[in-house]
Amino acid sequence: MRKACKHNFPSMIFLFILLMLWQLGAMEVNAAYILPTPVQIIKKLWELRVALLTVHLPATMLVTAVGLLISLILGLGLAILMDARPFCQKALYPIVVASQTIPTTAIAPLFVLWFGYGIWSKVLVTVLITFFPITITVYDGLKSAKVEMTELLMTYGATKRDLFFKIKVPCTLPYFFSAVKMAIPMSIIGAAIGEWLGAQSGLGYFSRRMMTQLDGAGVFAPIVLLSAVAMLAVFAITMLEKKVVRWRGEV
Incomplete structure (x- = not known):
């Protein structure tokens, strides 16, 4: 400690x-309605603690968790597929990159029109933002496996399954944890953006509602809470990484 x-x-x-x-x-x-002080924000957090912690924070965390889980499955699947099949890499890589050129604030209202004010419109915004860093970072990790180590195992009769789990997975783990640490704040941002543009609960929705009331401290309070949650989540992943990837930094 x-x-x-x-x-x-x-x-x-x-x-x-x-x-x-x-x-x-x-x-x-x-002018507190424009720029509240940190003390005013802390006071507002305390005043609104029941609504924020029991209603809006769980709603945002649910969207974040579902969106991050889908992004992990999608990102890992695309990365493994592109690494295993060069044709898929040539076909999918440009599309993955192009997906990040779509303005999130422009397409998020369309998701609301298509899927309503339920959870899935916000989940799609989260997935759109977060699956890219997971896909690209994990793909780079798979490609970082040393060729000479792969060739050595092949001379001993190793199968493709052996090469994947003995070489590629250990080489990719540090990249994977880095991708998750990047994706967590981005998933929270995606959930908040989705809630800001169309929702009935959540910290993004609550912040927008406070803005209509010209309550500057009320606008910043959910943002501060989101930042604190994101930092705690990244810290937890960092601790887990240290337990799992024990060889990082070794020569």
């Missing part, structure tokens, strides 16, 4: 300085 605190001490100091500058700047502007 002491080692973790010492490691994160510079970032904590930098964050404290940013919060102080924010506090002073917001006090100078003196």
Whole structure:
């Protein structure tokens, strides 16, 4: 615990300085409906804790979890397929890249029209944002397997299954965890965007509702809560990575 605190001490100091500058700047502007102070946001979080933690946060986390799960399945499947079949790589890679040129805020209202205000319109926005980094990063991990190691195992009669699980999977694990750490914040952002554009619950919906009431602290409170959840999730994945990928950093 002491080692973790010492490691994160510079970032904590930098964050404290940013919060102080924010506090002073917001006090100078003196317009809470535009730029609330961190203290006002914390007070608003406490006032709205019941609604945020029992209604809107679970709704957003459900969308995030479902969208991230689908993105993982889709991303891993596409990456393995492109690695195994060069023809599929040539056919699918440009489409995967082109999918990221679609403006999310432009297509999200269409998802609402097609699927209504239920969970699936938000899930599709989340998948559209998150499956790309998973696919590309895992594909790069599969391609990082050393050719000489593969050839050595083939000389001993290794099958394609052996090569995949003995060489490619260990080489890809660090890339996979990096992809997940990138995808978690992006999935939360996707869920919030979907809720902002059309929903009946969720932190994105709540933030938009507070904006219509010119409640600056109420707009920022769900955003701060989302950031905290994203940081905790990434921290948990980092701890899991250290347990699973023990060989990372070794020569």
